[in-house]
Amino acid sequence: MPLIELEGVAKDFVVHRSAGLLRRDRITVQAVRDLTFSVERGTILGYIGPNGAGKSTTVKMLTGILVPTAGRVSVGGLVPWDERIALARRIGVMFGQRVQLWWDLPLVDSLELLRHMYRVPADRYRHTLASLREALELDPFIRTPVRQLSLGQRIRGELAAAMLHDPEILFLDEPTIGLDVVAKQRVREFLIRANRERGVTVMLTTHDLADIERLCSRILIIDHGRLIYDGDVNALKERYGTERVLVVDLEEPQGPLEVEGGRVIKVEGPRQWIAFERARTNAAQLAAAVATRANLRDLTVEEPEIDDVVRRIYLETRP
Amino acid sequence: MAELRESLSLYRLLIAARVRAQLQYRTSFAIETVAAFLVSFLDFVAILVIFSNVPQLGTWSVAQVALLYALATLSFAFTDLVIGHLDGFPALIRDGNFDLMLVRPKGTLFQVITGDFQLRRLGRVAQALLVLGYALNTLAIDWTPDRALVLALTVPSGVLIYGSVWVAVICIAFWTVEGREAANAFTYGGAFLAQYPMNIFDRWLRRFLGYFVPMAFIAYFPALHVLGKTDPLGLPAVLQVASPVVALAAAVVASTVWRFAVRHYQSAGG
Numbered sequence: 001m002p003l004i005e006l007e008g009v010a011k012d013f014v015v016h017r018s019a020g021l022l023r024r025d026r027i028t029v030q031a032v033r034d035l036t037f038s039v040e041r042g043t044i045l046g047y048i049g050p051n052g053a054g055k056s057t058t059v060k061m062l063t064g065i066l067v068p069t070a071g072r073v074s075v076g077g078l079v080p081w082d083e084r085i086a087l088a089r090r091i092g093v094m095f096g097q098r099v100q101l102w103w104d105l106p107l108v109d110s111l112e113l114l115r116h117m118y119r120v121p122a123d124r125y126r127h128t129l130a131s132l133r134e135a136l137e138l139d140p141f142i143r144t145p146v147r148q149l150s151l152g153q154r155i156r157g158e159l160a161a162a163m164l165h166d167p168e169i170l171f172l173d174e175p176t177i178g179l180d181v182v183a184k185q186r187v188r189e190f191l192i193r194a195n196r197e198r199g200v201t202v203m204l205t206t207h208d209l210a211d212i213e214r215l216c217s218r219i220l221i222i223d224h225g226r227l228i229y230d231g232d233v234n235a236l237k238e239r240y241g242t243e244r245v246l247v248v249d250l251e252e253p254q255g256p257l258e259v260e261g262g263r264v265i266k267v268e269g270p271r272q273w274i275a276f277e278r279a280r281t282n283a284a285q286l287a288a289a290v291a292t293r294a295n296l297r298d299l300t301v302e303e304p305e306i307d308d309v310v311r312r313i314y315l316e317t318r319p
Numbered sequence: 320m321a322e323l324r325e326s327l328s329l330y331r332l333l334i335a336a337r338v339r340a341q342l343q344y345r346t347s348f349a350i351e352t353v354a355a356f357l358v359s360f361l362d363f364v365a366i367l368v369i370f371s372n373v374p375q376l377g378t379w380s381v382a383q384v385a386l387l388y389a390l391a392t393l394s395f396a397f398t399d400l401v402i403g404h405l406d407g408f409p410a411l412i413r414d415g416n417f418d419l420m421l422v423r424p425k426g427t428l429f430q431v432i433t434g435d436f437q438l439r440r441l442g443r444v445a446q447a448l449l450v451l452g453y454a455l456n457t458l459a460i461d462w463t464p465d466r467a468l469v470l471a472l473t474v475p476s477g478v479l480i481y482g483s484v485w486v487a488v489i490c491i492a493f494w495t496v497e498g499r500e501a502a503n504a505f506t507y508g509g510a511f512l513a514q515y516p517m518n519i520f521d522r523w524l525r526r527f528l529g530y531f532v533p534m535a536f537i538a539y540f541p542a543l544h545v546l547g548k549t550d551p552l553g554l555p556a557v558l559q560v561a562s563p564v565v566a567l568a569a570a571v572v573a574s575t576v577w578r579f580a581v582r583h584y585q586s587a588g589g
Contacts, residue, residue, distance in 0.1 A: 013585055057586075065421045066586055081582075088424035100419050104340040113336060116329050117425055 001077075002038035003169065003201055004062060009035040009071030011057050031057040033225040035071070039218075041168075044195050044202045046216035046233070054225040055205040059171050062203070063093050076168060089118060092162035092200075096174035100158055101146045107157045108142045111164060118165035125164070132160045135190055152183035159190060163200075170194070172204040176211055188214050209303060213237075221313060229313050236309065245302040246274045246286050251295035259289040270297075326429060333433040341438050348438060355442025359396070362514065363388060363450055377519040378551050382457040384516065386546065389451035391513040391538035394477025396443035398485065401478070404435035405485055406503075409492040418586055428486065428577055461547060465560075469544045472563050477537040479566035483573035484509060484532055490580040505532060513537045518551040525552070533569060536562040 011032040019025045032054040039045055049055050060066040061073055064080035064087050073080055078087045094100070101110040115125045133139055136156040141149055149157060155175065162170060170191075176184040188211065194200045206212060212219055212233055219236060221229035229236065246262065249271050256264035257272060261281035266273040276286055283301045290296055341348055366388060370381045379387070408431060411417050420430040460466065488502040509532055517525055517539040525535075536558075543550055544559035 060418065060586055063422050065418050066584070067582060084421060085424045085426075088422055091422070093419075093422040095418070098416060098419060102336065102340075105336055109336060113332060116332055117423060119325070119424075 003041045003076055004039040004203070005072075005074045006038070006058075006062075007036050007072040009058075009061065009073055010069050011054075011061060011066060012069045030225055032061075032068075032222075035222075035225075035227060037220060037227060037230060039201065039203065041201050042195070042199055043218055044191070044216050045204070046212040046219035047203055047205045047222065048207070048212065048219060049222040053222045055222060056173060057225075058222070059173055059203070059205060063091060063171055064088070089165060090168050092165070092167035092170045094155075094158050094162045094170070094172050094175060096155065096172070096177040099146070099154070100161055101154070103147050104145055106143045106145055107138065107149070107160075110146060110157070111161060114161055114164050120165050124166075128164060128166060129160075132163060135193060136160055137186075152179055152186075155179060155183070155187060156190075159187065163194065166198070167200065169201045169203065172202065174206055175204055176206065176208055184208070184210070191215060209309075221309075223313075243275050243277055243304060244283070246276060246283055246290075247300045247302060248272050248274065248287070248290050248294075248296060249298040251297055254294060257290060257293055259286060259293065262286050262289075273302075326425075329425070330429075330433055334436045337433075337436040338438055351439035352442040355439050356446050357442075359392070359443040359446045362392070362511075363446070366514070377516050378548075379516045382454050383542070383546055383548075385450055386454035386458060387516060387538045387542045388514045389447050389454050390473050390477065390542060391510070392447035393444065393451060393474050394481055394537050395510040395513070396440065396447050397474065397478045398481035400437070400440040400444060402432050402482055402485060403437060403440055405431065405489045407435070408489050409502075412492045412584075415586055417584065421581075421584075427581055428574070458546070460545060466545050466547075469541050469560055469562075473538070473541040473545075476541075476562040476566035480533055480537050480562075480569050481506070481510065483566070483569035484534075487573040487576045490576050493580040493584055509534045513539070516551075533565050536565045 009032060010030065013029045013031055015027045015029055016024045017027055035054075035058065047055055047058065057066065061068050062075050062080055064084035067081045075087060076090050078090075080087050101107065102113065105113075111129065120128070133142065136159060138156060138160060141153050141157075144153075146154060146157065159175070162172075172191075175191075176187055179187065191202055191204075192215065195202055202215075204211065204215070216233055218232055219229070220227060221236075245265070248257075251270065253270045256267055257274070259274065262274040262276040264272050265275045274286060274290070276283075283299075287296070287299055290299075363385075366384055367381070369376060370384070374380075376384055411431070411434075417427070420427045423430060485502070485506045488505045491501050512520070512524075513534040517535050540559045541562050542548075544556075550556070550559070
């Protein structure tokens, strides 16, 4: 039996907009429409889509925060909003942009309070905390008040808080947002370990394509409240993420360059953006070709953005 | 029962953590507490000013009004101490931080209540106790077991009534982002009115305080019983001992409203 199941789930929000002095119009916004999918235990699922696509709304319905307008949801055999407290004991939730720890207490005090709230037995707590301290390298700052932690440290603290009661499922909303490369990598390694060693099922929303590539065995893409892609990452990249962009800075501004295997998509003074298919050529060949036609000062390669990938899928799947 | 014991011990832990955090700044705590004491004392000074012009306030002597005032203020002060931070609840909703409480294995109201605890509010408690001491000392109350019982139950009932009104009206925040002003009209406004004998207000306001927002049960009715006064309004005597029942009913209504509101919570953002 799948761990997470959704069937025909919809969520409408009623928004009031003022129309004149006293009149207010009721507008119904469909955040999510007819969502059906299921997730097997042990999956690391990437749930992606542009802003406002319905990602957070879905996660909130799965965690018992929001009640859907229509449809059926089951998480670990529970109906999230009806059995909220029973579910809370079995899931860990982390919102990258919200502080769940007690702001003015040392990290270790927050964890201690959560232990009582989740009724984790003392010996199991000691054991779990020891392994979290090691995996997330908490020791240097575990006695520091949360308000004095750097973002990277705080996120590690938040992850420890979410994992303290040994949840079966981890819901992460933008877990790496705002982190530097090293901190992001540390978070990703931790999630992979938690998944392998403890069998934690992970569902994460993100804007970061690297998160998806390094972590996810399966991804779902949602746009305008509908599911538009369900599959593994490689298939997605092969189909849609194959185009990269070489950005070149030339000595002198000049007209769009003509190079084998690339096509100029934008020119801005001496800077030009050249799109190329990974299958046909590579950045080095392209750069060499550019160098024969103009004096090159600098160059960078841009990876496809998740939003671009989504846009391409969306254009393709639209009737 | 085990559930209740666990909640109480978790309450103690969470509040102790808040208190620890505040006691890091001892001077600031001391100044704020004294300030709270003095500011709330001005309410009582206002009553004394009225009595410097009239010998009686609707058949109530100054010491009798002091008793009324002390009971109402003590109830309010304890309520304020325990849940006064509900003032900040609309912001919790607006910023979407209420989400966090829904993913933890505890009641949402419990988490909101344990979210903060302003120790400086003890200043108002101290002030009310002082006035209560003065009133009980000055009044020659003919103590009987039922009067002592009514007096003992008055403040716990009052806390429950204030708390219920507070919780019920703050639920406005689930629907409109600026619920705070409306809620304050009931809570602080009601607290002010409960400090005066009800019979001095006009009939419309009396009905509102008696039936809709049960402020009359916080101090007015129990004070009549303790003082052995006949009700200037001539209302049934049973009302004078009904505060605990009214308080329990208010708590049931408030928790129903809260549960209904949480179910309709829309969260913030997409």
